[in-house]
Amino acid sequence: MTPSALDPAAVQSELLGSWRRLAAAIAALTELPAVGPGCSARDEAWREDGVVLYRYRPLGPPADLPPVLICYALVNRPGMLDLQPDRSLIRGLLARGLTVWLIDWGDPAPADRYRDLDDYINGYLDRCVDVVCAAHGVPAVNLMGVCQGGTLALCYTALHGARVRNLITMVTPVDFHTPDNLLTRWARGLDAGRMAEVYGNIPGALLNAAFLALRPLRLSSGKYARLAAADADQQALATFLRMERWILDSPDQAGAAFAQFIRWFFQENRLINGGLELAGRPVELGQVRCPILNVYATRDHLVPPAASLALEGRTGSADCSSHGIEAGHIGIYVGGQAPELLPGLIAGWCSAR
Protein backbone atom coordinates (compact mmCIF):
# COMPACT_ATOMS: atom_id res chain seq x y z
CA MET A 1 0.00 0.00 0.00
CA THR A 2 1.28 3.49 -0.83
CA PRO A 3 0.04 6.54 1.04
CA SER A 4 -1.98 8.62 -1.38
CA ALA A 5 -0.13 11.77 -0.34
CA LEU A 6 3.14 10.40 -1.73
CA ASP A 7 3.68 11.64 -5.24
CA PRO A 8 5.98 9.32 -7.26
CA ALA A 9 7.82 12.21 -8.90
CA ALA A 10 8.35 13.91 -5.57
CA VAL A 11 9.56 10.63 -4.06
CA GLN A 12 12.11 10.23 -6.82
CA SER A 13 13.33 13.78 -6.36
CA GLU A 14 13.51 13.41 -2.56
CA LEU A 15 15.44 10.15 -2.77
CA LEU A 16 17.91 11.61 -5.24
CA GLY A 17 18.38 14.65 -3.05
CA SER A 18 18.92 12.49 0.05
CA TRP A 19 21.51 10.33 -1.63
CA ARG A 20 23.34 13.40 -2.93
CA ARG A 21 23.38 14.98 0.52
CA LEU A 22 24.49 11.73 2.10
CA ALA A 23 27.30 11.39 -0.44
CA ALA A 24 28.34 15.00 0.24
CA ALA A 25 28.26 14.36 3.99
CA ILE A 26 30.39 11.22 3.68
CA ALA A 27 32.87 13.05 1.44
CA ALA A 28 33.06 15.90 3.94
CA LEU A 29 33.54 13.44 6.81
CA THR A 30 36.64 12.04 5.16
CA GLU A 31 38.13 15.54 5.06
CA LEU A 32 37.63 16.21 8.75
CA PRO A 33 40.66 16.10 11.04
CA ALA A 34 41.10 13.15 13.39
CA VAL A 35 38.95 13.26 16.48
CA GLY A 36 40.74 13.43 19.82
CA PRO A 37 39.72 11.97 23.19
CA GLY A 38 38.37 15.29 24.49
CA CYS A 39 38.56 19.03 24.05
CA SER A 40 39.84 20.38 27.40
CA ALA A 41 43.49 20.75 28.38
CA ARG A 42 44.60 18.23 30.97
CA ASP A 43 47.73 16.72 32.44
CA GLU A 44 48.50 13.15 33.31
CA ALA A 45 48.96 13.00 37.08
CA TRP A 46 49.32 9.29 37.72
CA ARG A 47 49.44 6.04 35.77
CA GLU A 48 49.39 2.40 36.71
CA ASP A 49 48.84 -0.68 34.48
CA GLY A 50 47.27 1.50 31.77
CA VAL A 51 44.88 3.25 34.18
CA VAL A 52 45.49 6.99 33.96
CA LEU A 53 44.43 9.81 36.28
CA TYR A 54 44.11 13.20 34.58
CA ARG A 55 43.91 16.64 36.13
CA TYR A 56 42.17 19.27 34.01
CA ARG A 57 43.57 22.75 33.74
CA PRO A 58 41.37 25.45 35.25
CA LEU A 59 39.15 27.60 33.08
CA GLY A 60 37.89 30.01 35.69
CA PRO A 61 38.77 31.42 39.11
CA PRO A 62 38.84 28.66 41.76
CA ALA A 63 35.62 28.14 43.69
CA ASP A 64 37.49 26.94 46.79
CA LEU A 65 35.65 23.62 46.81
CA PRO A 66 37.04 20.12 47.30
CA PRO A 67 38.22 18.59 44.05
CA VAL A 68 35.84 16.55 41.94
CA LEU A 69 37.10 13.11 40.98
CA ILE A 70 35.18 11.51 38.12
CA CYS A 71 34.93 7.74 38.12
CA TYR A 72 33.70 6.76 34.69
CA ALA A 73 32.26 3.40 33.63
CA LEU A 74 34.55 0.58 32.59
CA VAL A 75 32.51 0.22 29.39
CA ASN A 76 32.95 3.04 26.86
CA ARG A 77 35.41 5.88 27.27
CA PRO A 78 35.07 9.10 29.24
CA GLY A 79 35.43 11.32 26.16
CA MET A 80 31.65 11.73 26.21
CA LEU A 81 32.05 14.06 29.20
CA ASP A 82 34.27 16.38 27.17
CA LEU A 83 33.01 15.87 23.63
CA GLN A 84 33.53 19.40 22.29
CA PRO A 85 33.61 22.89 23.78
CA ASP A 86 29.87 23.50 23.53
CA ARG A 87 29.00 19.98 24.76
CA SER A 88 31.27 19.32 27.69
CA LEU A 89 30.27 18.61 31.26
CA ILE A 90 33.91 18.89 32.27
CA ARG A 91 34.31 22.36 30.76
CA GLY A 92 31.11 23.41 32.49
CA LEU A 93 32.49 22.32 35.85
CA LEU A 94 35.87 23.95 35.18
CA ALA A 95 34.19 27.19 34.16
CA ARG A 96 32.45 27.21 37.54
CA GLY A 97 35.77 27.02 39.33
CA LEU A 98 35.75 23.36 40.25
CA THR A 99 38.96 21.37 40.07
CA VAL A 100 38.27 18.29 37.97
CA TRP A 101 40.14 14.99 37.97
CA LEU A 102 39.20 12.06 35.77
CA ILE A 103 40.07 8.38 35.83
CA ASP A 104 40.55 6.84 32.40
CA TRP A 105 40.47 3.07 32.92
CA GLY A 106 42.27 2.51 29.60
CA ASP A 107 42.44 -0.75 27.70
CA PRO A 108 43.11 -3.91 29.67
CA ALA A 109 45.99 -5.90 28.19
CA PRO A 110 45.65 -9.69 27.76
CA ALA A 111 47.65 -10.08 30.97
CA ASP A 112 44.97 -8.08 32.84
CA ARG A 113 42.26 -10.69 32.38
CA TYR A 114 42.31 -11.56 36.09
CA ARG A 115 41.85 -7.96 37.19
CA ASP A 116 38.68 -7.95 39.28
CA LEU A 117 36.32 -5.44 40.89
CA ASP A 118 38.37 -5.41 44.07
CA ASP A 119 41.40 -4.35 42.00
CA TYR A 120 39.38 -1.54 40.43
CA ILE A 121 37.60 -0.29 43.55
CA ASN A 122 39.99 -0.93 46.44
CA GLY A 123 42.98 -0.69 44.14
CA TYR A 124 43.08 1.84 41.34
CA LEU A 125 40.18 4.01 42.50
CA ASP A 126 41.53 4.18 46.04
CA ARG A 127 44.99 5.10 44.82
CA CYS A 128 43.52 7.81 42.59
CA VAL A 129 41.78 9.24 45.65
CA ASP A 130 45.18 9.15 47.41
CA VAL A 131 46.75 11.18 44.61
CA VAL A 132 43.95 13.76 44.50
CA CYS A 133 43.84 14.17 48.28
CA ALA A 134 47.61 14.57 48.46
CA ALA A 135 47.61 17.15 45.65
CA HIS A 136 45.02 19.30 47.43
CA GLY A 137 45.96 18.55 51.03
CA VAL A 138 42.43 17.39 51.80
CA PRO A 139 41.21 14.22 53.52
CA ALA A 140 38.32 13.56 51.11
CA VAL A 141 37.13 14.25 47.58
CA ASN A 142 33.86 14.96 45.87
CA LEU A 143 33.41 11.68 44.02
CA MET A 144 31.33 11.64 40.85
CA GLY A 145 30.44 8.23 39.44
CA VAL A 146 29.06 7.98 35.93
CA CYS A 147 26.81 5.09 34.88
CA GLN A 148 28.59 1.87 35.89
CA GLY A 149 31.21 4.16 37.42
CA GLY A 150 28.47 5.32 39.79
CA THR A 151 27.97 1.75 40.95
CA LEU A 152 31.70 1.45 41.54
CA ALA A 153 31.68 4.80 43.36
CA LEU A 154 28.85 3.64 45.62
CA CYS A 155 30.84 0.52 46.52
CA TYR A 156 33.93 2.63 47.17
CA THR A 157 32.06 5.09 49.36
CA ALA A 158 30.50 2.24 51.35
CA LEU A 159 33.98 0.91 52.08
CA HIS A 160 35.96 4.15 52.39
CA GLY A 161 33.40 6.64 53.65
CA ALA A 162 35.98 8.94 55.24
CA ARG A 163 37.57 9.61 51.88
CA VAL A 164 34.39 10.82 50.14
CA ARG A 165 33.06 14.19 51.19
CA ASN A 166 30.15 14.22 48.75
CA LEU A 167 28.97 11.61 46.29
CA ILE A 168 27.41 12.38 42.92
CA THR A 169 25.92 9.45 41.04
CA MET A 170 25.03 10.06 37.41
CA VAL A 171 22.66 7.75 35.49
CA THR A 172 23.78 5.05 37.87
CA PRO A 173 22.19 1.60 38.05
CA VAL A 174 21.44 0.64 41.64
CA ASP A 175 18.51 -1.74 41.29
CA PHE A 176 19.34 -3.94 38.32
CA HIS A 177 16.04 -5.81 38.43
CA THR A 178 13.51 -3.13 37.58
CA PRO A 179 10.98 -4.53 35.10
CA ASP A 180 11.95 -2.16 32.29
CA ASN A 181 15.64 -3.08 32.28
CA LEU A 182 16.16 -4.89 28.97
CA LEU A 183 19.90 -5.29 29.47
CA THR A 184 19.26 -7.21 32.67
CA ARG A 185 16.80 -9.52 30.94
CA TRP A 186 19.46 -10.30 28.37
CA ALA A 187 22.22 -10.67 30.95
CA ARG A 188 20.42 -12.80 33.50
CA GLY A 189 21.12 -16.16 31.90
CA LEU A 190 24.57 -15.26 30.64
CA ASP A 191 27.44 -17.51 31.65
CA ALA A 192 29.81 -14.60 32.09
CA GLY A 193 32.35 -16.78 33.88
CA ARG A 194 32.61 -19.07 30.88
CA MET A 195 32.90 -16.06 28.56
CA ALA A 196 35.78 -14.70 30.62
CA GLU A 197 37.40 -18.14 30.65
CA VAL A 198 37.26 -18.40 26.87
CA TYR A 199 37.78 -14.81 25.72
CA GLY A 200 40.09 -13.64 28.49
CA ASN A 201 39.14 -10.00 28.21
CA ILE A 202 35.65 -9.46 26.83
CA PRO A 203 35.78 -7.70 23.45
CA GLY A 204 34.42 -4.16 23.55
CA ALA A 205 32.76 -4.79 20.19
CA LEU A 206 30.59 -7.46 21.80
CA LEU A 207 29.29 -5.00 24.37
CA ASN A 208 28.78 -2.40 21.64
CA ALA A 209 26.61 -4.84 19.75
CA ALA A 210 24.51 -5.41 22.87
CA PHE A 211 24.05 -1.67 23.48
CA LEU A 212 23.11 -1.00 19.87
CA ALA A 213 20.69 -3.93 19.93
CA LEU A 214 18.62 -2.15 22.56
CA ARG A 215 17.28 0.11 19.78
CA PRO A 216 18.67 -1.39 16.62
CA LEU A 217 16.83 0.66 14.01
CA ARG A 218 17.05 4.07 15.65
CA LEU A 219 20.74 3.54 16.37
CA SER A 220 21.59 2.39 12.85
CA SER A 221 19.30 3.26 9.96
CA GLY A 222 17.76 6.22 11.79
CA LYS A 223 21.11 7.68 12.73
CA TYR A 224 22.63 7.39 9.28
CA ALA A 225 19.51 8.81 7.64
CA ARG A 226 19.95 11.86 9.85
CA LEU A 227 23.51 12.14 8.58
CA ALA A 228 22.08 13.14 5.19
CA ALA A 229 20.38 16.06 6.91
CA ALA A 230 23.78 17.25 8.16
CA ASP A 231 24.75 17.70 4.51
CA ALA A 232 28.00 19.66 4.47
CA ASP A 233 27.52 21.42 7.82
CA GLN A 234 31.07 21.04 9.17
CA GLN A 235 30.09 21.57 12.79
CA ALA A 236 27.27 19.00 12.66
CA LEU A 237 29.51 16.51 10.88
CA ALA A 238 32.30 16.98 13.40
CA THR A 239 29.84 16.29 16.21
CA PHE A 240 28.57 13.23 14.35
CA LEU A 241 32.12 11.94 13.96
CA ARG A 242 32.92 12.45 17.64
CA MET A 243 29.76 10.64 18.64
CA GLU A 244 30.48 7.78 16.26
CA ARG A 245 33.96 7.41 17.62
CA TRP A 246 32.69 7.35 21.15
CA ILE A 247 29.93 4.85 20.39
CA LEU A 248 32.08 2.42 18.44
CA ASP A 249 35.39 2.73 20.27
CA SER A 250 34.72 0.74 23.40
CA PRO A 251 37.56 -0.76 25.40
CA ASP A 252 37.69 -4.47 26.12
CA GLN A 253 36.61 -5.50 29.60
CA ALA A 254 38.94 -7.24 32.03
CA GLY A 255 37.46 -10.75 32.12
CA ALA A 256 37.28 -11.25 35.90
CA ALA A 257 35.73 -7.83 36.57
CA PHE A 258 33.19 -8.35 33.79
CA ALA A 259 32.16 -11.76 35.13
CA GLN A 260 31.79 -10.38 38.66
CA PHE A 261 29.80 -7.37 37.54
CA ILE A 262 27.38 -9.49 35.49
CA ARG A 263 26.88 -12.01 38.27
CA TRP A 264 26.83 -9.77 41.33
CA PHE A 265 24.87 -6.85 39.90
CA PHE A 266 22.90 -7.89 36.82
CA GLN A 267 22.07 -11.40 37.95
CA GLU A 268 22.04 -11.31 41.76
CA ASN A 269 21.28 -7.62 42.25
CA ARG A 270 23.45 -7.59 45.33
CA LEU A 271 23.30 -3.85 46.00
CA ILE A 272 19.60 -4.31 46.69
CA ASN A 273 19.45 -7.92 47.86
CA GLY A 274 22.65 -7.82 49.90
CA GLY A 275 25.55 -10.24 49.93
CA LEU A 276 28.04 -8.02 48.10
CA GLU A 277 31.58 -8.36 49.44
CA LEU A 278 34.89 -6.96 48.28
CA ALA A 279 38.15 -8.24 49.73
CA GLY A 280 36.18 -9.97 52.45
CA ARG A 281 34.37 -6.82 53.55
CA PRO A 282 30.60 -6.41 53.15
CA VAL A 283 29.49 -3.62 50.82
CA GLU A 284 26.14 -2.18 51.88
CA LEU A 285 24.34 0.94 50.74
CA GLY A 286 23.58 1.70 54.38
CA GLN A 287 27.29 2.36 54.87
CA VAL A 288 27.10 5.34 52.49
CA ARG A 289 26.54 8.27 54.83
CA CYS A 290 27.87 11.32 52.98
CA PRO A 291 25.60 13.73 51.08
CA ILE A 292 24.46 12.22 47.77
CA LEU A 293 23.24 13.87 44.58
CA ASN A 294 21.63 11.21 42.41
CA VAL A 295 21.13 12.45 38.83
CA TYR A 296 19.14 10.37 36.37
CA ALA A 297 17.84 10.84 32.83
CA THR A 298 14.09 10.60 32.41
CA ARG A 299 14.35 9.00 28.94
CA ASP A 300 17.25 6.68 29.69
CA HIS A 301 16.96 3.41 27.71
CA LEU A 302 20.14 1.92 29.19
CA VAL A 303 19.66 2.69 32.87
CA PRO A 304 15.93 3.20 33.41
CA PRO A 305 15.10 5.98 35.89
CA ALA A 306 13.67 3.45 38.34
CA ALA A 307 17.04 1.67 38.44
CA SER A 308 18.69 4.91 39.64
CA LEU A 309 15.86 6.11 41.85
CA ALA A 310 16.16 2.90 43.86
CA LEU A 311 19.00 4.60 45.72
CA GLU A 312 16.52 6.74 47.63
CA GLY A 313 15.91 5.49 51.15
CA ARG A 314 18.50 2.76 50.90
CA THR A 315 21.61 4.63 51.98
CA GLY A 316 22.67 5.81 55.40
CA SER A 317 22.84 9.41 54.17
CA ALA A 318 20.65 12.06 55.76
CA ASP A 319 21.17 14.26 52.70
CA CYS A 320 20.28 12.28 49.58
CA SER A 321 18.45 13.97 46.75
CA SER A 322 17.53 12.76 43.28
CA HIS A 323 17.31 14.99 40.26
CA GLY A 324 15.81 13.98 36.93
CA ILE A 325 16.92 15.63 33.69
CA GLU A 326 14.72 15.49 30.59
CA ALA A 327 17.16 13.60 28.39
CA GLY A 328 18.44 10.19 27.40
CA HIS A 329 21.44 8.31 28.76
CA ILE A 330 23.87 10.25 26.57
CA GLY A 331 21.81 13.35 25.92
CA ILE A 332 22.21 14.22 29.58
CA TYR A 333 25.83 15.21 28.73
CA VAL A 334 25.58 16.35 25.14
CA GLY A 335 21.95 17.39 24.65
CA GLY A 336 20.84 20.97 24.07
CA GLN A 337 20.27 22.02 27.68
CA ALA A 338 22.97 19.81 29.19
CA PRO A 339 26.01 22.13 28.94
CA GLU A 340 24.46 24.64 31.32
CA LEU A 341 22.02 22.63 33.36
CA LEU A 342 24.16 19.76 34.61
CA PRO A 343 27.36 21.64 35.55
CA GLY A 344 25.26 24.32 37.24
CA LEU A 345 23.36 21.72 39.23
CA ILE A 346 26.52 19.92 40.35
CA ALA A 347 28.50 23.07 41.17
CA GLY A 348 25.59 24.55 43.11
CA TRP A 349 25.03 21.34 45.03
CA CYS A 350 28.73 20.98 45.91
CA SER A 351 29.08 24.59 46.99
CA ALA A 352 26.16 24.17 49.41
CA ARG A 353 28.02 21.30 51.10
Next chain:
Amino acid sequence: MTADPTAAWLEQQQEFWSRLAAGQGGGVPPETLQRLADFGSQYASLTHEFWQRFAAGGSAGPADSAGLQALFLAAYQQALRPASLQLPDHGHHVAVLVRLQQATHAFGQLLVAIAADAAARLMAALATPSADRIVSVAGLHELWLESGEQAWAAAAPRADFVAAQQELLAALTEWRAVQMEALDALGRQFGLTGRAEQDELYQELQTLRRRVRELERALRDREAGSP
Protein backbone atom coordinates in the same frame (compact mmCIF):
# COMPACT_ATOMS: atom_id res chain seq x y z
CA MET B 1 57.97 -20.99 -18.05
CA THR B 2 57.88 -24.36 -16.28
CA ALA B 3 55.47 -27.14 -17.18
CA ASP B 4 54.13 -27.26 -13.61
CA PRO B 5 53.90 -23.75 -12.16
CA THR B 6 52.95 -25.15 -8.75
CA ALA B 7 56.31 -26.93 -8.54
CA ALA B 8 58.05 -23.58 -8.19
CA TRP B 9 55.51 -22.55 -5.55
CA LEU B 10 56.19 -25.80 -3.68
CA GLU B 11 59.91 -25.14 -3.73
CA GLN B 12 59.43 -21.60 -2.41
CA GLN B 13 57.08 -22.76 0.33
CA GLN B 14 59.48 -25.43 1.51
CA GLU B 15 62.30 -22.92 1.55
CA PHE B 16 60.10 -20.47 3.48
CA TRP B 17 59.28 -23.00 6.19
CA SER B 18 62.84 -24.15 6.39
CA ARG B 19 64.08 -20.56 6.80
CA LEU B 20 61.33 -19.80 9.29
CA ALA B 21 62.37 -22.75 11.42
CA ALA B 22 66.05 -21.86 11.14
CA GLY B 23 65.34 -18.24 12.00
CA GLN B 24 63.82 -18.98 15.43
CA GLY B 25 65.88 -17.51 18.24
CA GLY B 26 67.72 -19.26 21.04
CA GLY B 27 65.73 -21.17 23.59
CA VAL B 28 63.65 -23.04 21.01
CA PRO B 29 64.51 -26.75 21.25
CA PRO B 30 66.04 -28.30 18.09
CA GLU B 31 63.25 -30.89 17.90
CA THR B 32 60.71 -28.04 17.82
CA LEU B 33 62.57 -26.44 14.94
CA GLN B 34 62.62 -29.75 13.11
CA ARG B 35 58.89 -30.24 13.64
CA LEU B 36 58.21 -26.74 12.41
CA ALA B 37 60.22 -27.39 9.27
CA ASP B 38 58.59 -30.79 8.77
CA PHE B 39 55.13 -29.35 9.23
CA GLY B 40 55.79 -26.60 6.70
CA SER B 41 57.19 -29.03 4.21
CA GLN B 42 54.27 -31.39 4.67
CA TYR B 43 51.75 -28.57 4.46
CA ALA B 44 53.30 -27.35 1.23
CA SER B 45 53.36 -30.86 -0.25
CA LEU B 46 49.72 -31.43 0.59
CA THR B 47 48.69 -28.13 -0.92
CA HIS B 48 50.69 -28.93 -4.01
CA GLU B 49 49.01 -32.33 -4.30
CA PHE B 50 45.64 -30.73 -3.79
CA TRP B 51 46.15 -28.38 -6.69
CA GLN B 52 47.45 -31.14 -8.92
CA ARG B 53 44.35 -33.19 -8.16
CA PHE B 54 42.21 -30.17 -8.73
CA ALA B 55 43.82 -29.62 -12.12
CA ALA B 56 43.45 -33.31 -13.04
CA GLY B 57 39.81 -33.44 -11.96
CA GLY B 58 39.03 -30.18 -13.65
CA SER B 59 40.34 -31.34 -17.01
CA ALA B 60 37.93 -34.29 -16.90
CA GLY B 61 35.09 -31.81 -17.34
CA PRO B 62 31.74 -31.34 -15.61
CA ALA B 63 30.73 -34.98 -16.21
CA ASP B 64 33.21 -36.00 -13.55
CA SER B 65 32.06 -33.47 -10.97
CA ALA B 66 31.28 -36.18 -8.42
CA GLY B 67 34.79 -37.54 -8.76
CA LEU B 68 36.24 -34.07 -8.45
CA GLN B 69 34.20 -33.50 -5.32
CA ALA B 70 35.53 -36.71 -3.82
CA LEU B 71 39.06 -35.63 -4.65
CA PHE B 72 38.42 -32.25 -3.05
CA LEU B 73 37.09 -33.88 0.07
CA ALA B 74 39.95 -36.34 0.38
CA ALA B 75 42.57 -33.66 -0.15
CA TYR B 76 40.82 -31.28 2.20
CA GLN B 77 40.57 -33.86 4.98
CA GLN B 78 44.17 -34.82 4.48
CA ALA B 79 45.30 -31.21 4.51
CA LEU B 80 43.37 -30.53 7.70
CA ARG B 81 44.77 -33.56 9.47
CA PRO B 82 48.45 -33.89 8.56
CA ALA B 83 49.74 -37.32 9.47
CA SER B 84 52.37 -36.08 11.90
CA LEU B 85 49.99 -33.90 13.89
CA GLN B 86 47.34 -34.85 16.39
CA LEU B 87 44.46 -32.43 16.52
CA PRO B 88 41.83 -32.46 19.29
CA ASP B 89 38.68 -34.53 19.01
CA HIS B 90 37.23 -33.77 15.61
CA GLY B 91 33.78 -34.99 16.60
CA HIS B 92 33.54 -32.42 19.38
CA HIS B 93 34.45 -29.65 16.96
CA VAL B 94 31.73 -30.72 14.57
CA ALA B 95 29.17 -30.88 17.38
CA VAL B 96 30.04 -27.34 18.48
CA LEU B 97 29.86 -26.09 14.90
CA VAL B 98 26.46 -27.72 14.44
CA ARG B 99 25.31 -26.12 17.70
CA LEU B 100 26.42 -22.72 16.41
CA GLN B 101 24.62 -23.25 13.12
CA GLN B 102 21.44 -24.29 14.90
CA ALA B 103 21.65 -21.30 17.25
CA THR B 104 22.22 -18.94 14.32
CA HIS B 105 19.27 -20.46 12.50
CA ALA B 106 16.97 -20.21 15.53
CA PHE B 107 17.91 -16.59 16.17
CA GLY B 108 17.55 -15.83 12.47
CA GLN B 109 14.03 -17.25 12.55
CA LEU B 110 13.17 -14.87 15.37
CA LEU B 111 14.57 -11.94 13.42
CA VAL B 112 12.43 -12.92 10.45
CA ALA B 113 9.37 -13.01 12.70
CA ILE B 114 10.22 -9.57 14.10
CA ALA B 115 10.67 -8.20 10.59
CA ALA B 116 7.27 -9.62 9.62
CA ASP B 117 5.71 -8.06 12.71
CA ALA B 118 7.34 -4.73 11.83
CA ALA B 119 5.93 -4.92 8.32
CA ALA B 120 2.46 -5.69 9.68
CA ARG B 121 2.71 -2.72 12.04
CA LEU B 122 3.81 -0.47 9.19
CA MET B 123 0.92 -1.59 7.00
CA ALA B 124 -1.51 -1.03 9.87
CA ALA B 125 -0.12 2.46 10.45
CA LEU B 126 -0.39 3.27 6.77
CA ALA B 127 -4.02 2.21 6.81
CA THR B 128 -4.94 4.79 9.43
CA PRO B 129 -6.19 8.27 8.47
CA SER B 130 -3.09 9.87 9.98
CA ALA B 131 -1.02 8.21 7.23
CA ASP B 132 -2.28 10.92 4.89
CA ARG B 133 0.03 13.25 6.73
CA ILE B 134 3.01 11.35 5.36
CA VAL B 135 4.02 13.35 2.33
CA SER B 136 7.69 12.39 2.02
CA VAL B 137 9.99 9.39 1.96
CA ALA B 138 11.59 10.73 5.12
CA GLY B 139 8.19 10.57 6.82
CA LEU B 140 7.65 7.05 5.54
CA HIS B 141 11.14 6.05 6.73
CA GLU B 142 10.37 7.47 10.15
CA LEU B 143 7.17 5.42 10.30
CA TRP B 144 9.11 2.31 9.27
CA LEU B 145 11.68 2.97 12.00
CA GLU B 146 8.94 3.36 14.57
CA SER B 147 7.17 0.18 13.41
CA GLY B 148 10.45 -1.73 13.54
CA GLU B 149 11.34 -0.45 17.00
CA GLN B 150 7.89 -1.35 18.28
CA ALA B 151 8.21 -4.87 16.91
CA TRP B 152 11.67 -5.18 18.41
CA ALA B 153 10.57 -3.81 21.77
CA ALA B 154 7.74 -6.34 21.85
CA ALA B 155 10.01 -9.28 21.04
CA ALA B 156 13.31 -8.45 22.76
CA PRO B 157 12.18 -8.96 26.37
CA ARG B 158 10.33 -12.21 25.58
CA ALA B 159 11.64 -15.43 27.09
CA ASP B 160 12.05 -17.16 23.70
CA PHE B 161 14.08 -14.22 22.35
CA VAL B 162 16.28 -14.08 25.44
CA ALA B 163 16.84 -17.84 25.31
CA ALA B 164 17.73 -17.78 21.59
CA GLN B 165 20.08 -14.85 22.06
CA GLN B 166 21.82 -16.51 25.00
CA GLU B 167 22.16 -19.78 23.14
CA LEU B 168 23.72 -17.94 20.19
CA LEU B 169 26.22 -16.20 22.46
CA ALA B 170 27.00 -19.44 24.29
CA ALA B 171 27.46 -21.29 21.00
CA LEU B 172 29.76 -18.55 19.69
CA THR B 173 31.77 -18.76 22.90
CA GLU B 174 32.11 -22.53 22.62
CA TRP B 175 33.10 -22.25 18.97
CA ARG B 176 35.79 -19.81 19.96
CA ALA B 177 36.88 -22.26 22.66
CA VAL B 178 37.35 -25.16 20.25
CA GLN B 179 39.25 -22.94 17.84
CA MET B 180 41.59 -21.99 20.65
CA GLU B 181 41.94 -25.63 21.74
CA ALA B 182 42.92 -26.59 18.22
CA LEU B 183 45.52 -23.84 18.06
CA ASP B 184 46.82 -24.84 21.48
CA ALA B 185 47.09 -28.49 20.43
CA LEU B 186 48.92 -27.51 17.29
CA GLY B 187 51.24 -25.21 19.20
CA ARG B 188 52.03 -27.83 21.83
CA GLN B 189 53.27 -30.19 19.13
CA PHE B 190 55.82 -27.56 18.21
CA GLY B 191 56.80 -27.08 21.83
CA LEU B 192 55.12 -23.69 21.95
CA THR B 193 53.56 -22.25 25.09
CA GLY B 194 49.84 -22.86 25.26
CA ARG B 195 47.03 -20.73 26.56
CA ALA B 196 46.93 -22.58 29.91
CA GLU B 197 50.56 -21.82 30.66
CA GLN B 198 50.09 -18.22 29.59
CA ASP B 199 47.02 -17.81 31.80
CA GLU B 200 48.89 -19.28 34.73
CA LEU B 201 51.53 -16.59 34.31
CA TYR B 202 48.90 -13.87 33.99
CA GLN B 203 47.24 -15.04 37.18
CA GLU B 204 50.54 -15.08 39.01
CA LEU B 205 51.32 -11.61 37.70
CA GLN B 206 47.99 -10.30 39.02
CA THR B 207 48.61 -11.90 42.41
CA LEU B 208 52.05 -10.31 42.58
CA ARG B 209 50.67 -6.90 41.60
CA ARG B 210 48.17 -7.11 44.46
CA ARG B 211 50.87 -8.15 46.90
CA VAL B 212 53.15 -5.28 45.84
CA ARG B 213 50.33 -2.79 46.35
CA GLU B 214 49.48 -4.20 49.76
CA LEU B 215 53.09 -3.73 50.77
CA GLU B 216 53.19 -0.21 49.33
CA ARG B 217 50.02 0.66 51.22
CA ALA B 218 51.43 -0.80 54.45
CA LEU B 219 54.61 1.20 53.98
CA ARG B 220 52.70 4.44 53.42
CA ASP B 221 50.52 3.81 56.46
CA ARG B 222 53.60 3.12 58.52
CA GLU B 223 55.30 6.31 57.35
CA ALA B 224 52.14 8.27 58.12
CA GLY B 225 52.11 6.80 61.61
CA SER B 226 48.90 4.87 61.14
CA PRO B 227 48.46 1.72 63.18
